[in-house]
Amino acid sequence: MSLRLLLPPEGLADLQTGWPTEPRVYETGVSDLHHTASADHLAEWIDTGCVPAAEIAVVRAGPALNPGAFKTGGRVDPGKLRKLYDSGYTIRLGNLQRVVPSFARICQAIQQETGYSNYVHAFLTPAGEQGLLHHWDQQMAVIVQMAGSKTWQLWKPVYDSPMREYQESFRVWQKDFIPAWEAAGPDITIDLHAGQTMLLPRGWVHNPHALHSSADSVHLTFAIRERTPLWLAEKLIARAIDDPAFRRIIEPKDIEAGPLADRLNETRQALVGFLTDLDMSQVAPSVRELALTELEYTT
Numbered sequence: 001m002s003l004r005l006l007l008p009p010e011g012l013a014d015l016q017t018g019w020p021t022e023p024r025v026y027e028t029g030v031s032d033l034h035h036t037a038s039a040d041h042l043a044e045w046i047d048t049g050c051v052p053a054a055e056i057a058v059v060r061a062g063p064a065l066n067p068g069a070f071k072t073g074g075r076v077d078p079g080k081l082r083k084l085y086d087s088g089y090t091i092r093l094g095n096l097q098r099v100v101p102s103f104a105r106i107c108q109a110i111q112q113e114t115g116y117s118n119y120v121h122a123f124l125t126p127a128g129e130q131g132l133l134h135h136w137d138q139q140m141a142v143i144v145q146m147a148g149s150k151t152w153q154l155w156k157p158v159y160d161s162p163m164r165e166y167q168e169s170f171r172v173w174q175k176d177f178i179p180a181w182e183a184a185g186p187d188i189t190i191d192l193h194a195g196q197t198m199l200l201p202r203g204w205v206h207n208p209h210a211l212h213s214s215a216d217s218v219h220l221t222f223a224i225r226e227r228t229p230l231w232l233a234e235k236l237i238a239r240a241i242d243d244p245a246f247r248r249i250i251e252p253k254d255i256e257a258g259p260l261a262d263r264l265n266e267t268r269q270a271l272v273g274f275l276t277d278l279d280m281s282q283v284a285p286s287v288r289e290l291a292l293t294e295l296e297y298t299t
Contacts, residue, residue, distance in 0.1 A: 002109035005033040006142050006222060007197055014199070015114075019140070019226075023154055024199045025190060028144070036102045039147030039194075039218040042122050045093055046085055049076035055094035058084050059131040061209075065089070085124065090131025093122040110224065115291035118224045125150065125217040130209035134178050135169040138162045140224040141200040148217035149193045150210050153186035157203030163228070181205065192219070202226070225296055235287050240274050 003012055011026040045051050053076045058065040070080045085091050097107040103120050110118050125131050127148065136157065158177070159167040186207070192198050200206065210217040240246040246267075254263050 002106065002113050003142070005031050005036075005106060006144055007199075011197065011199065020199050021201050023152075023188060023190065023201065023204060025192065026197045026199075027195065028197045029195050033106075033144065033220075034146065036106075037096075037100070037122075037146070037220070039216075042093065042124060042146065042218055045122075046081050046091055046124065047078050049078040049081070051076065051093045051096070051099060055096075055098070056081070057092040057094065058089045059092065060089045061130045061133060085126060088126050088129045090123060090125040090129065092131070093124070094119075096120050096122060107222075110222070112292055114224065115288070116224050116226055117294060117296040118222055121221045121223070123217075123219050123221065125210045127210055127213050127216050130211055132208060134181060134205055134207045136162065136203050136205045137200075137223065138164055138168055139202050140226060141198075141202075142222040142224060143192065143198045143200055144220045144222070145192045145194050145196050145198075146218040146220060147194050148210065148215035149191055149213045150208050150217040150219060151212060152188075152190045152192060152198065152200075153207040153209075154188040154190065154200075155181050155184075155205035156187050158205065159203060161228075162203050163230075181207075227291060232287065235290060236275060236278065236283070237271070239278065239283070240271065243274060245270060246274075 003015065006028070007015070008026050008028055011024070011028075014020055014024060053067055053071050053074070056067070056070065056076060058070055058081070065084070070084060071077055072080065081091065097103040097118075097120050107118050107120060110116070123131060125148075159172065162168055165171075190198060250263060254260060
């Protein structure tokens with residue numbers, strides 16, 4: 001099981017040959033994924049409390065509710081969760097690859113195909129309602145509409161190639177963002193229906209809602225965390241720990257402003273020499289293994 005469950009052949013080809021930088025929609029119909037996790041199956045998790053409380057978010061056109069709103073005795077209270085859903089709140093069931101074997105296998109297969117770690121969230125939004133407001137993400141999202149429909153108002157990226165610790169939505173948020181976007185109107189509007197999948201590249205601002213839908217919306221978001229040159233650089237630098245010169249103590253007196261500039265320069269020169277001497281043909285296999293196995297499921 002892999003990306004082939006999420007995308008038709010032309011969608012796979014687009015990822016393999018170009019990794020799109022603009023949103024794209026594909027007709028997928030009913031695949032094995034729909035049998036693995038039908039909309040009814042996903043909705044059942046609301047009534048069973050099987051998803052850990054830490055992986056649940058409850059949102060209605062604003063900030064997420066305090067988890068106490070759907071917990072009793074520190075555990076998910078299915079009755080409270082169902083009541084919130086029935087009153088218009090979106091339920092996000094997070095990191096399903098941690099609790100559902102079939103999703104774990106899908107995410108593992110995607111990582112084997114791409115070298116990218118990934119995770120999957122389910123979003124259940126009542127008809128005529130909205131969960132999350134405008135924001136952007138820092139990874140490619142493969143959005144599979146399982147039931148109903150959802151409208152996606154999309155704006156071109158504000159920042160180029162945002163990352164978890166660089167230009168993430170909440171880190172650089174400005175209060176005039178939403179008024180400006182609303183005044184200008186979306187660059188693209190997509191009504192995503194059951195049986196369709198959308199690729200949403202990182203950085204694209206999105207305001208998803210089911211305000212015009214007569215049926216409850218259920219979709220899965222597979223977040224595909226692309227590798228970057230910074231990731232490669234981190235793996236290369238991490239190997240320096242094998243060299244005792246990089247493990248020696250830097251004394252407090254050398255962290256003063258004057259001496260510190262000299263120590264930084266010495267370290268830079270040493271690092272350049274260390275990296276120059278690395279045999280990349282020997283390093284590549286271990287970095288490839290990390291790409292296939294390293295898990296980064298933080299949201």
